[in-house]
Amino acid sequence: MKKNIFLLGGTGSIGLQTLDVIRHNKQRYQLCTLAAGRNISKTIEIIDEFNPLFVSVTREQDARQLQALYPHIVMDYGEQGLIQAATFEPNNNYENLVVTAVVGSVGLVPTVEAIKKGYNLAIANKETLVTAGHIIMHLANKHNVTIMPIDSEHSALFQCLNGENDKKIKDLIITASGGSFRDRTREELEGVSVKQALSHPNWSMGSKITIDSATMMNKGLEVIEAHWLYNVPYEHIKTVLHRESIVHSMVEFVDTSIMAQLGTPDMRIPIQYALSYPERIELKNAKSLNVWELGSLHFEPLDFNRFPCLKYAYDSGQTGGTMTTVLNASNEAAVSLFLNEKINFLDIETIVYNELESHNVIKNPSLDDIRAVDSEIKEKIKTNSSL
Structure with missing residues (x-):
């Protein structure tokens, strides 16, 4: 069945890559609603290409400008607009899927309202589960809503657990690239610039998540997310440094078998999996991972003294x-x-x-x-x- 896509955060990194997946699979997906921020020129480009039924932006003046350009599209702005983008009722019988790609706690209330509506979720907004995991998971169970993770690490865990008995999990093992400063000592972090911090060695991501990767807070937030998504105690969620970003995460089972998900550092892979689940479909314009070309893969323990934000996350989650x-x-x-x-x-x-x-x-x-x-x-x- 074709799916209505409700895209929150359409002009950000994850949002644009989600649109690329839709672009190559228009027979499967329809962009139903678009919530953007302040990038109005990019919003106009998206509207012209995908013709959504509803659009929301951050500022009222931008909504008025867009309404004048597109009188046939329903427009809104601010938090109320974001909620409407997550709960819009299209006049068709397609399956509804909300993609939460906004950054920060602004994604919390729209996510809650989408769940209450019974819409399934593909979630890239870490902060929602980090701040309100107990509420989100309770509501999802109550309303029989499926939550699909878009993060590469959580998508990897989801794929490794597919068909497995979750009571037989020993440890979840989440990999970390190490971020922009992985080879620097703490002394060498004194005075680093914003530009240096935004130069991630492996991934192309938004600015906030790239900084979080450099402090390792991103990995800490993922640990808390994993706790809620997979109902695994914190002491059984491990993190390891993996410079190549080829193994996206692993699961060790009680018999010591380890399942791992490998792939190129391309965020469209977990995005498309979340959109197409339970099916797998061809990813257009994607590079295959030729394992014989890798030579070797490296894994190292993560040091809480070097990355204190990771420890703060574990401690906060356990509290x-x-x-x-x-x-x-x-x-x-x-x-x-x-x-x-x-x-x-x-x-x-x-x-x-x-x-x-x-x-x-x-x-x-x-x-x-x-x-x-x-x-x-x-x-x-x-x-x-x-x-």
């Missing part, structure tokens, strides 16, 4: 409650400051640590609790940075 919200919110705020050259690279982990240390945990937070803590932490860091 639970609003601690993971603080982890995510403080990191979002700190990365934004770094990208705007208001703090140094190493200040990111200092800010995160300080917020975690001073937080009084709410053990079983509601959605309102999570949103309040998220907003409070971000505002506090923003205010302190401008003093």
Whole structure:
């Protein structure tokens, strides 16, 4: 059956690669809704090519401009527009799939509303599961919604577990490229530039996730996601440095057998798998992985002293409650400051640590609790940075 695609974050890195998958499979997928940000020229290009039924952008003035250009398309803006993009009701009988490719906690409420609507999810928005995993997974079970991971690591775990008994899992093993500064000591991180931090050796990603890769916070967020997606205790989720980004993750079972998923560093592979599941379809314009050309693959343990943000993530996940919200919110705020050259690279982990240390945990937070803590932490860091 053809699928309606509700794309949240259409002008970002994951969004554009999702559109490329749709472009080559128009007989399978229809772009039903598009939620974009402030890149209006790119939004116009997407509208002209894919002709969605509904479009939302960040600012009201941009929505008005687009409405004048496309009077036949329903337009909205802001958070309400993002929610509408996730819950729009098309007049057809196609299967509905919401692709959450927005960055940050802004994806939380639209995801919740899409689940309540009964729409399946392909999720690339880490922050939603990190801050509200207990809420998201409960709602998904209640409304019989399938959550497909788009992250290469979680897609790999999903594929390794396909057809397996999840009660026979010993460990999940998540691989990490090491990011832009994997060969630098902590002393050599003093004074690194934004441009240097954004030069990832293997992947082409958005700016926020690239910085998170450099601090290893990205891997920490993935550990918390894996805990919720696969219901595995934190002590059975391992992380290893794998420079080649060929093995995207592994699962060790109780009999010591290890299943691994390999592939080229191409985000369209997990995106397309999430869109086509349970089928596999040909990926157009893709390079095959010729294993005989690899020579060798390398794996190393990750050092918490070298990458303290990874330890903060494990600790926050094990503490639970609003601690993971603080982890995510403080990191979002700190990365934004770094990208705007208001703090140094190493200040990111200092800010995160300080917020975690001073937080009084709410053990079983509601959605309102999570949103309040998220907003409070971000505002506090923003205010302190401008003093």
